[in-house]
Amino acid sequence: MRTIPLLFFSTIFIFSCSKESSNINDYKTGYDAGYQSGANRVCKRFKATLADSDWDYHAPKECKQS
Numbered sequence: 260m261r262t263i264p265l266l267f268f269s270t271i272f273i274f275s276c277s278k279e280s281s282n283i284n285d286y287k288t289g290y291d292a293g294y295q296s297g298a299n300r301v302c303k304r305f306k307a308t309l310a311d312s313d314w315d316y317h318a319p320k321e322c323k324q325s
Contacts, residue, residue, distance in 0.1 A: 298322070 302322035306314055 299322045302319070305319065305322065309317060
């Protein structure tokens with residue numbers, strides 16, 4: 260009689276653990292995309308404040324050289 264509830268909760272626990280591991284990848288992907296869009300925004304503002312000749316020397320390493 261006790262084995263049925265134990266079996267039920269065990270299967271729920273197993274499925275919930277496997278679901279969390281896939282969410283880690285989603286979080287990482289979202290973090291990377293957000294970081295890249297934020298870096299692009301900062302680079303555009305930073306580039307707007309510098310002359311083109313200064314940009315080559317002072318550009319942050321996160322900014323793409325274009």
